[in-house]
Amino acid sequence: MAGWEVRPSNPARARRARLAWWLLLLAVPLAFYGGSWWQARTTQGLVDGQQPLQAQVLEQEQELEALRQRLTVISSGEKVAQQANEQSRLTIKLLEEQIYKQQQDLAFYKGVLAPATRREGLRIRTFEVQATDSPGLFRYKILLSRVGKSDKPLEGKLRVTVAGQRAGKEVALELATLTEGLVDALPGQAIPFAFKHFQAIPEAGRFAELRLPDGFVPREVKVAAEVQGEKPLLRTFKWGEEE
Numbered sequence: 001m002a003g004w005e006v007r008p009s010n011p012a013r014a015r016r017a018r019l020a021w022w023l024l025l026l027a028v029p030l031a032f033y034g035g036s037w038w039q040a041r042t043t044q045g046l047v048d049g050q051q052p053l054q055a056q057v058l059e060q061e062q063e064l065e066a067l068r069q070r071l072t073v074i075s076s077g078e079k080v081a082q083q084a085n086e087q088s089r090l091t092i093k094l095l096e097e098q099i100y101k102q103q104q105d106l107a108f109y110k111g112v113l114a115p116a117t118r119r120e121g122l123r124i125r126t127f128e129v130q131a132t133d134s135p136g137l138f139r140y141k142i143l144l145s146r147v148g149k150s151d152k153p154l155e156g157k158l159r160v161t162v163a164g165q166r167a168g169k170e171v172a173l174e175l176a177t178l179t180e181g182l183v184d185a186l187p188g189q190a191i192p193f194a195f196k197h198f199q200a201i202p203e204a205g206r207f208a209e210l211r212l213p214d215g216f217v218p219r220e221v222k223v224a225a226e227v228q229g230e231k232p233l234l235r236t237f238k239w240g241e242e243e
Contacts, residue, residue, distance in 0.1 A: 120148030156227035184208035
């Protein structure tokens with residue numbers, strides 16, 4: 001018949017086509033659910049691995065905060081100690097200045113009221129020395145005064161030596177040498193002075209520092225004074241003796 005086409009029928013081929021079609025339909029949701037399951041498992045693994053890291057970070061942050069607080073406490077304590085030391089230093093300085101002023105007044109009255117028969121002129125009153133917490137480091141102060149009613153300044157120079165033993169030998173060391181490198185280092189072996197009634201070295205009744213060399217054992221201090229218009233004056237103090 002015209003317009004008709006005869007095609008052979010194959011039932012097996014048709015079944016395979018339907019099976020492939022159903023497998024394709026099932027593969028899409030299975031792939032979707034499989035991907036979702038894998039993503040959930042991977043995400044859970046990341047979460048499980050992240051928790052120990054978070055705990056470690058939290059612990060380190062707490063430790064850092066504790067260290068910061070400890071540093072704050074230490075810094076605060078140091079500031080308090082520095083303030084206390086500065087306050088003590090200022091108090092000591094004020095007391096030394098007050099004592100120095102009183103010593104000046106006392107020296108003036110002693111000089112004015114001294115008997116006329118006493119020789120007028122310079123007096124080497126004291127060489128005061130004090131130990132410190134640092135081995136070999138000492139604080140010292142020299143006090144000078146005069147006897148008489150004259151208001152003319154008394155001028156001259158001092159030379160101070162510390163005698164003692166070192167390695168079994170007698171040694172005499174200049175005071176200027178013992179102050180080298182320290183705050184109140186003396187510029188030379190001769191110490192100039194000029195005053196009317198009273199003077200302290202260093203000024204204002206403060207203490208200066210000297211350092212003894214290792215192995216040196218001091219025995220005495222010799223203070224020699226040369227005054228313009230007067231005979232040289234020498235006084236010897238035992239180490240640590242004031243009067």
